[in-house]
Protein backbone atom coordinates (compact mmCIF):
# COMPACT_ATOMS: atom_id res chain seq x y z
CA UNK A 1 0.00 0.00 0.00
CA UNK A 2 1.30 3.46 -0.85
CA UNK A 3 -0.08 6.60 0.76
CA UNK A 4 0.33 10.17 -0.58
CA UNK A 5 -0.22 13.45 1.25
CA UNK A 6 -0.64 16.73 -0.63
CA UNK A 7 0.45 20.01 1.01
CA UNK A 8 3.20 18.19 2.91
CA UNK A 9 5.26 21.38 3.14
CA UNK A 10 2.38 23.08 4.95
CA UNK A 11 1.72 22.96 8.70
CA UNK A 12 -0.87 20.20 8.78
CA UNK A 13 0.76 18.12 6.03
CA UNK A 14 4.10 18.14 7.85
CA UNK A 15 2.42 16.80 10.98
CA UNK A 16 0.57 14.12 9.01
CA UNK A 17 3.84 12.94 7.44
CA UNK A 18 5.49 12.96 10.87
CA UNK A 19 2.65 10.73 12.11
CA UNK A 20 2.79 8.39 9.11
CA UNK A 21 6.52 7.81 9.58
CA UNK A 22 5.76 6.43 13.04
CA UNK A 23 3.28 3.83 11.82
CA UNK A 24 4.41 2.70 8.36
CA UNK A 25 7.61 2.12 6.36
CA UNK A 26 8.89 5.30 4.68
CA UNK A 27 9.01 3.48 1.33
CA UNK A 28 5.21 3.43 1.45
CA UNK A 29 4.89 7.19 2.02
CA UNK A 30 4.79 9.76 -0.78
CA UNK A 31 4.03 13.47 -0.81
CA UNK A 32 3.12 15.88 -3.57
CA UNK A 33 4.34 19.43 -3.18
CA UNK A 34 4.52 22.47 -5.43
CA UNK A 35 8.11 23.16 -4.41
CA UNK A 36 10.15 19.95 -3.95
CA UNK A 37 13.09 22.04 -2.64
CA UNK A 38 11.00 22.76 0.47
CA UNK A 39 10.64 18.99 0.97
CA UNK A 40 14.34 18.07 0.93
CA UNK A 41 14.17 16.91 4.55
CA UNK A 42 11.44 14.47 3.57
CA UNK A 43 13.33 13.07 0.57
CA UNK A 44 16.36 12.88 2.87
CA UNK A 45 14.61 10.32 5.07
CA UNK A 46 13.45 8.25 2.10
CA UNK A 47 9.99 9.68 1.45
CA UNK A 48 8.96 9.72 -2.19
CA UNK A 49 8.69 13.45 -2.97
CA UNK A 50 6.72 14.25 -6.11
CA UNK A 51 5.91 17.53 -7.84
CA UNK A 52 2.22 18.34 -7.82
CA UNK A 53 0.61 21.74 -8.35
CA UNK A 54 -3.16 21.96 -7.93
CA UNK A 55 -3.24 24.44 -10.83
CA UNK A 56 -1.54 21.97 -13.20
CA UNK A 57 -3.80 18.90 -13.59
CA UNK A 58 -1.21 16.91 -15.56
CA UNK A 59 1.32 17.29 -12.73
CA UNK A 60 -1.24 15.78 -10.35
CA UNK A 61 -1.96 12.74 -12.53
CA UNK A 62 1.77 12.03 -12.58
CA UNK A 63 2.13 12.70 -8.85
CA UNK A 64 -0.67 10.28 -7.96
CA UNK A 65 0.58 7.35 -10.13
CA UNK A 66 0.83 4.11 -8.12
CA UNK A 67 -0.89 5.64 -5.08
CA UNK A 68 -3.52 3.62 -3.23
CA UNK A 69 -4.63 6.03 -0.51
CA UNK A 70 -4.52 9.81 -0.90
CA UNK A 71 -4.98 12.67 1.56
CA UNK A 72 -5.94 15.90 -0.18
CA UNK A 73 -5.20 18.70 2.25
CA UNK A 74 -7.33 21.65 1.23
CA UNK A 75 -5.25 24.27 -0.55
CA UNK A 76 -3.91 27.28 1.29
CA UNK A 77 -4.52 29.36 -1.85
CA UNK A 78 -8.02 30.76 -1.38
CA UNK A 79 -8.23 31.99 -5.01
CA UNK A 80 -9.99 29.36 -7.10
CA UNK A 81 -9.22 26.46 -4.84
CA UNK A 82 -12.54 24.78 -5.60
CA UNK A 83 -11.16 24.17 -9.10
CA UNK A 84 -7.80 23.16 -7.62
CA UNK A 85 -9.49 20.47 -5.55
CA UNK A 86 -11.56 19.30 -8.53
CA UNK A 87 -8.30 18.98 -10.47
CA UNK A 88 -6.88 16.81 -7.68
CA UNK A 89 -9.92 14.51 -7.51
CA UNK A 90 -10.06 14.09 -11.30
CA UNK A 91 -6.33 13.35 -11.37
CA UNK A 92 -6.74 10.78 -8.61
CA UNK A 93 -9.43 9.05 -10.63
CA UNK A 94 -7.25 9.02 -13.74
CA UNK A 95 -4.32 7.65 -11.75
CA UNK A 96 -6.42 4.84 -10.24
CA UNK A 97 -6.29 5.99 -6.59
CA UNK A 98 -8.44 3.69 -4.42
CA UNK A 99 -9.29 6.00 -1.51
CA UNK A 100 -9.29 9.76 -0.86
CA UNK A 101 -9.46 11.59 2.46
CA UNK A 102 -10.09 15.34 2.30
CA UNK A 103 -9.80 18.05 4.96
CA UNK A 104 -13.04 20.03 4.89
CA UNK A 105 -14.78 22.60 7.09
CA UNK A 106 -17.34 22.13 9.87
CA UNK A 107 -20.86 21.43 8.61
CA UNK A 108 -19.60 22.33 5.12
CA UNK A 109 -22.85 21.57 3.29
CA UNK A 110 -24.89 24.11 5.27
CA UNK A 111 -22.28 26.46 6.68
CA UNK A 112 -22.29 30.19 5.94
CA UNK A 113 -18.62 30.49 6.84
CA UNK A 114 -16.46 32.45 4.40
CA UNK A 115 -14.49 29.30 3.53
CA UNK A 116 -17.40 26.86 3.25
CA UNK A 117 -18.38 27.17 -0.46
CA UNK A 118 -15.05 25.75 -1.72
CA UNK A 119 -15.32 22.85 0.68
CA UNK A 120 -18.92 22.22 -0.36
CA UNK A 121 -17.90 22.01 -4.03
CA UNK A 122 -15.04 19.66 -3.16
CA UNK A 123 -17.16 17.39 -0.98
CA UNK A 124 -19.72 17.12 -3.78
CA UNK A 125 -17.05 16.34 -6.38
CA UNK A 126 -15.61 13.69 -4.09
CA UNK A 127 -18.99 12.06 -3.53
CA UNK A 128 -19.63 12.06 -7.29
CA UNK A 129 -16.21 10.62 -8.12
CA UNK A 130 -17.12 7.04 -7.25
CA UNK A 131 -13.83 6.72 -5.32
CA UNK A 132 -14.27 5.64 -1.67
CA UNK A 133 -13.68 8.74 0.45
CA UNK A 134 -13.58 10.15 3.96
CA UNK A 135 -14.38 13.77 4.66
CA UNK A 136 -12.47 15.15 7.63
CA UNK A 137 -14.37 18.27 8.65
CA UNK A 138 -11.72 19.84 10.83
CA UNK A 139 -13.09 22.39 13.27
CA UNK A 140 -10.79 25.24 14.35
CA UNK A 141 -7.05 24.91 14.95
CA UNK A 142 -6.18 26.26 18.36
CA UNK A 143 -3.06 27.56 16.58
CA UNK A 144 -5.31 30.07 14.75
CA UNK A 145 -5.30 31.99 18.03
CA UNK A 146 -1.51 32.31 18.36
CA UNK A 147 -1.61 36.00 17.35
CA UNK A 148 -4.19 36.66 20.05
CA UNK A 149 -2.15 34.74 22.64
CA UNK A 150 0.87 36.88 21.84
CA UNK A 151 -1.10 40.13 21.85
CA UNK A 152 -2.68 39.48 25.24
CA UNK A 153 0.63 38.43 26.75
CA UNK A 154 1.87 41.85 25.64
CA UNK A 155 -0.94 43.51 27.58
CA UNK A 156 -3.78 43.75 25.05
CA UNK A 157 -7.31 42.61 26.03
CA UNK A 158 -8.80 39.53 24.35
CA UNK A 159 -10.88 41.31 21.72
CA UNK A 160 -13.79 39.50 20.10
CA UNK A 161 -17.10 40.21 18.41
CA UNK A 162 -18.10 36.54 18.61
CA UNK A 163 -20.27 37.02 21.70
CA UNK A 164 -21.14 33.66 23.26
CA UNK A 165 -20.67 31.73 20.01
CA UNK A 166 -18.76 28.50 20.56
CA UNK A 167 -15.80 26.95 18.73
CA UNK A 168 -14.59 23.32 18.79
CA UNK A 169 -10.89 24.23 19.04
CA UNK A 170 -8.42 21.36 18.65
CA UNK A 171 -4.62 21.21 18.38
CA UNK A 172 -3.55 20.95 14.76
CA UNK A 173 -1.49 17.90 15.75
CA UNK A 174 -4.67 16.07 16.83
CA UNK A 175 -6.27 16.72 13.45
CA UNK A 176 -3.10 15.36 11.83
CA UNK A 177 -3.24 12.23 13.97
CA UNK A 178 -6.87 11.69 12.99
CA UNK A 179 -5.89 11.92 9.32
CA UNK A 180 -3.11 9.38 9.89
CA UNK A 181 -5.56 6.97 11.55
CA UNK A 182 -8.01 7.29 8.67
CA UNK A 183 -5.29 6.80 6.05
CA UNK A 184 -3.82 3.74 7.73
CA UNK A 185 -6.89 1.84 8.93
CA UNK A 186 -10.07 0.45 7.44
CA UNK A 187 -13.72 1.21 8.12
CA UNK A 188 -13.79 4.86 7.08
CA UNK A 189 -15.12 4.56 3.54
CA UNK A 190 -17.76 7.12 2.59
CA UNK A 191 -17.87 8.61 6.09
CA UNK A 192 -18.14 12.29 6.96
CA UNK A 193 -16.46 13.09 10.27
CA UNK A 194 -17.02 16.27 12.25
CA UNK A 195 -13.69 16.57 14.03
CA UNK A 196 -14.33 18.92 16.90
CA UNK A 197 -13.27 19.51 20.46
CA UNK A 198 -15.76 20.41 23.17
CA UNK A 199 -17.34 23.67 21.94
CA UNK A 200 -16.23 26.65 24.04
CA UNK A 201 -17.04 30.35 24.13
CA UNK A 202 -14.26 32.94 23.91
CA UNK A 203 -14.65 33.50 27.66
CA UNK A 204 -14.27 29.77 28.35
CA UNK A 205 -11.13 29.61 26.21
CA UNK A 206 -9.72 32.66 27.97
CA UNK A 207 -10.35 31.02 31.35
CA UNK A 208 -8.30 28.00 30.17
CA UNK A 209 -5.65 30.35 28.79
CA UNK A 210 -5.43 32.25 32.06
CA UNK A 211 -4.96 29.02 34.00
CA UNK A 212 -2.29 27.83 31.55
CA UNK A 213 -0.22 31.02 31.68
CA UNK A 214 -1.18 32.20 35.16
CA UNK A 215 -2.60 35.55 34.00
CA UNK A 216 -5.87 37.41 34.31
CA UNK A 217 -6.56 38.38 30.73
CA UNK A 218 -9.97 40.03 30.26
CA UNK A 219 -12.34 39.51 27.33
CA UNK A 220 -13.41 42.68 25.53
CA UNK A 221 -16.65 42.13 23.59
CA UNK A 222 -17.09 44.61 20.72
CA UNK A 223 -19.15 44.81 17.53
CA UNK A 224 -17.80 43.63 14.17
CA UNK A 225 -16.83 47.11 12.94
CA UNK A 226 -14.93 47.87 16.11
CA UNK A 227 -13.27 44.47 15.95
CA UNK A 228 -12.11 45.10 12.37
CA UNK A 229 -10.82 48.55 13.27
CA UNK A 230 -8.97 47.25 16.31
CA UNK A 231 -7.32 44.49 14.25
CA UNK A 232 -6.33 47.05 11.64
CA UNK A 233 -4.92 49.39 14.32
CA UNK A 234 -2.99 46.43 15.74
CA UNK A 235 -1.22 46.04 12.38
CA UNK A 236 -3.17 43.18 10.76
CA UNK A 237 -2.88 43.68 6.95
CA UNK A 238 -6.10 45.11 5.44
CA UNK A 239 -6.56 42.11 3.13
CA UNK A 240 -7.10 39.82 6.15
CA UNK A 241 -9.61 42.03 8.00
CA UNK A 242 -12.78 40.88 6.16
CA UNK A 243 -11.76 37.27 6.76
CA UNK A 244 -11.18 37.87 10.47
CA UNK A 245 -14.42 39.81 10.91
CA UNK A 246 -16.49 37.22 9.06
CA UNK A 247 -14.92 34.49 11.18
CA UNK A 248 -16.04 36.33 14.32
CA UNK A 249 -19.57 36.79 13.01
CA UNK A 250 -19.62 33.15 11.86
CA UNK A 251 -18.62 32.01 15.33
CA UNK A 252 -21.30 34.26 16.84
CA UNK A 253 -23.85 32.62 14.51
CA UNK A 254 -22.82 29.15 15.72
CA UNK A 255 -21.03 27.98 12.56
CA UNK A 256 -18.23 26.33 14.58
CA UNK A 257 -20.42 25.10 17.43
CA UNK A 258 -20.33 21.40 16.57
CA UNK A 259 -20.89 18.67 19.17
CA UNK A 260 -19.34 15.42 17.98
CA UNK A 261 -17.46 12.40 19.34
CA UNK A 262 -15.92 11.59 15.96
CA UNK A 263 -12.46 12.89 16.89
CA UNK A 264 -12.32 10.95 20.16
CA UNK A 265 -13.51 7.80 18.43
CA UNK A 266 -10.92 8.05 15.67
CA UNK A 267 -8.05 8.95 17.99
CA UNK A 268 -9.09 6.36 20.60
CA UNK A 269 -8.39 9.00 23.26
CA UNK A 270 -9.65 12.45 24.23
CA UNK A 271 -8.33 15.45 22.33
CA UNK A 272 -5.19 16.94 23.88
CA UNK A 273 -6.30 19.30 26.69
CA UNK A 274 -6.17 22.89 25.45
CA UNK A 275 -4.16 24.15 28.43
CA UNK A 276 -1.42 21.68 27.48
CA UNK A 277 -1.53 22.80 23.87
CA UNK A 278 -1.36 26.46 24.91
CA UNK A 279 1.73 25.77 27.03
CA UNK A 280 3.36 23.85 24.16
CA UNK A 281 2.58 26.65 21.70
CA UNK A 282 4.00 29.33 23.97
CA UNK A 283 7.15 27.31 24.64
Ligand SMILES: NC(=O)c1ccc[n+]([C@@H]2O[C@H](COP(=O)([O-])OP(=O)(O)OC[C@H]3O[C@@H](n4cnc5c(N)ncnc54)[C@H](OP(=O)(O)O)[C@@H]3O)[C@@H](O)[C@H]2O)c1
Nearest residue numbers: 007009010011012034053054055074075076077139140141
Ligand atom coordinates in the same frame (compact mmCIF):
# COMPACT_ATOMS: atom_id res chain seq x y z
N1 LIG B 1 -9.52 24.32 10.40
C1 LIG B 1 -8.76 25.38 10.54
O1 LIG B 1 -8.71 26.00 11.61
C2 LIG B 1 -7.92 25.84 9.40
C3 LIG B 1 -7.11 26.96 9.57
C4 LIG B 1 -6.30 27.35 8.51
C5 LIG B 1 -6.34 26.63 7.32
N2 LIG B 1 -7.15 25.57 7.20
C6 LIG B 1 -7.21 24.77 5.95
O2 LIG B 1 -6.44 23.60 6.17
C7 LIG B 1 -5.38 23.55 5.23
C8 LIG B 1 -4.13 23.01 5.90
O3 LIG B 1 -3.78 23.87 6.98
P1 LIG B 1 -2.28 24.30 7.18
O4 LIG B 1 -2.19 24.92 8.50
O5 LIG B 1 -1.37 23.17 6.83
O6 LIG B 1 -2.12 25.42 6.05
P2 LIG B 1 -0.82 25.83 5.25
O7 LIG B 1 0.39 25.61 6.11
O8 LIG B 1 -1.06 27.17 4.68
O9 LIG B 1 -0.76 24.76 4.08
C9 LIG B 1 -1.45 24.93 2.88
C10 LIG B 1 -0.82 24.03 1.84
O10 LIG B 1 -1.45 24.25 0.59
C11 LIG B 1 -0.44 24.15 -0.40
N3 LIG B 1 -0.81 24.78 -1.65
C12 LIG B 1 -1.24 26.05 -1.87
N4 LIG B 1 -1.41 26.26 -3.19
C13 LIG B 1 -1.09 25.09 -3.81
C14 LIG B 1 -1.05 24.68 -5.16
N5 LIG B 1 -1.37 25.51 -6.18
N6 LIG B 1 -0.67 23.41 -5.44
C15 LIG B 1 -0.32 22.55 -4.46
N7 LIG B 1 -0.32 22.89 -3.14
C16 LIG B 1 -0.70 24.15 -2.84
C17 LIG B 1 0.72 24.89 0.24
O11 LIG B 1 1.93 24.62 -0.45
P3 LIG B 1 3.33 25.30 0.01
O12 LIG B 1 3.80 24.47 1.17
O13 LIG B 1 4.17 25.18 -1.19
O14 LIG B 1 3.00 26.71 0.40
C18 LIG B 1 0.68 24.33 1.65
O15 LIG B 1 1.42 23.14 1.74
C19 LIG B 1 -5.23 24.96 4.70
O16 LIG B 1 -4.70 24.95 3.41
C20 LIG B 1 -6.65 25.47 4.75
O17 LIG B 1 -7.37 25.02 3.61
C21 LIG B 1 -7.93 25.14 8.21
